[in-house]
Amino acid sequence: MPLPSKKLSSPRRTATQVTTALCLSLLAGCGAAPAPKNIAPVQSGGGFQAQYRDPPRQSRDMLISTRMNAETCLSGGVADTGAAGKGDGLVALALRGERLSRDDLLDIRVGDDETFNGDYVISRDGLLKMPFxxxxPAQGRTTDDIEQDLDRLLREGGFYDSAPRLSVRLVDMASVRVAVSGAVFEPHAVEVGLRPGGEIDRVRQGAIGASTEGRNLSTALRAAGGVRPDADLSRIELHRAGHRHILDLRGVFEGRHMTDIVLLAGDEIVVPSRQCFQDDLMRPGPISPPGISLFLSNLTQPATGNAPSAIGRDVREVPYGTRFMQAVVDTNCVGGARASSAHRSAVLFTRDPMTGVSVVIERSIEDQLHRADRDDYDPYLLPGDSIACYDSRVTNLAEIGRVVGGVAGVALMIP
Structure with missing residues (x-):
């Protein structure tokens, strides 16, 4: 007579059931993840970049993303060919040269007259105040203008009967605070022209005629995070003393001279938007962002430390103009044994700088590497973007085996 089979004890049966359920759920996780959903019409190419749209399985179209981006552009900007605007030369005449601003240091000499000779600082109200x-008025004017006024006042005041020998020279340019708004990455008031103590050339500082490039328009745009790829460089607005000047800075990306004027305290700069993404602006330049700080997430199998993986504690710096797949390679998400490392994917978290709406896209790394039209679906990185990498299916199965093995070992230890 056969002996009755011994049933598993309740705790052990429960552990076995949990192990089985865990195995099934983990294996289900090996399937393809659903495509990220976005509010912006990314699939139809209506995102901030046409490169955000998902690549089809097969495509014969090559390099159409630039054309798709340009179709929504307003007139003007770097996409339009031709010389600079008609007002460019007039603006250069009206604003060219070193214009004085408050707190600038002047060296003034009137022959050998000890009464008027000395160093003077332009007051906060923009006036040059001398004894007697x-x-x-000095704000926004040149040293030649000051010399003419001083010559007239000295003779009108009875100090000289004939024109005295005069010399008005700029000794040191003070830093100024200006407002920058519009199509820049960080619109806010910025201070330009301020030099750290370690960067001051004492010999040049002691010489008459000291100047600095730190008070130029390009410096202010860069201090405000740099111009966005939707900026209209042909119509930069400069508001000064109740007047509006239109500046054309397209030359900076066309190999031509740009109108880089000296700024004054109280200036306001407005960068209009063309309401589109311009691929030509995605390259380093004097008014581009200095670089991009990427936020990163490591693989499922993390590195033993940040130093071996060449990844910083929080972010990684890449040059402006870097594309998504370049950063994926730079962050060690590509390579290794093909049998176990193929079929990885990478996710880009970004935000439309015009609307503020977030966008998430996912790319199969292997697909991007092998398709010929990869550039049409390889977006440029923007400041503040984040990248996350996902491991291959082989790595996922190995991870499942490790977890299941650990759970099974615990189940066998249950009496």
């Missing part, structure tokens, strides 16, 4: 003379 009415205040002289």
């Amino acid at each position: 003379l009415p205040p002289i």
Whole structure:
């Protein structure tokens, strides 16, 4: 008579059931993940970049993303060919040269007259105040203008009967605070022209005629995060003393001279938007962002430390103009044994700088590497973007085996 089979004890049966359920759920996770959903019409090419749209399985079209981006552009900007605007030369005449601003240091000499000779700082109200003379307007004017006014006042005041020997020279340019808004990555008021103590050339500082490139328009745009790829460089607005000047900076990306004027305290700069993504602006330049700080997420199998993986604690710096797949390679998401490392994927988290709406896209790394039209679906990186890497299916199965083995070992230990 056969002996009755011994049933598993309740705790052990429960552990076996949990192990089986865990195995099934983990294996289900090896399937393809659903495509990321976005509010922006990314699939139809209506995102901030046409490169955000998902690549089809087969495509004969090559390099159409640039054309798709340009179709939504307003007139003007770097996409339009031709010389700079008609007002470019007029603006250069009206604003060219070193214009004085408050807190600038001047060296003034009137022959051998000890009464008027000395160093003077332009006051906060933009006036040059000298002993025994009415205040002289200095904000926004040149040293030649100051010399002419000083010559007139000295003779009108009875100090000289004939034109005295005069010298008004700029000794040191003060830093100024200007407002930058519009199609820049970080619109806010910025201070330009301020030099750290370690960067000051004492010999040049002691010489008459000291100047600095740190108070130029390009410096202010860069201090505000740089121009966005939707900026209209042909119509940069400069608001000064109640007047609006239109500047054309297209030359900076066309190998031509650009109108890089000296800024004054209280200037306001407005960068209009063309309401589109311009591929030509995605390259390093004097008014581009200095670089991109990427936020990263490591693979499922993390590195033993940040130093071996060449990844910083929080972010990684890449040059402006870097594309998504370049950063994926740079962050060690590509390579290794093909049998176990193929079929990885990478996710880009970004935000439309015009609307503020977030966008998530996912790319199969292997597919991007092998398709000929990869550039049409390889977006440029923007400041503040984040990248996450996902491991291959072989790595996922190995991870499942490790987890299941650990759970099974615990189940066998249950009496």
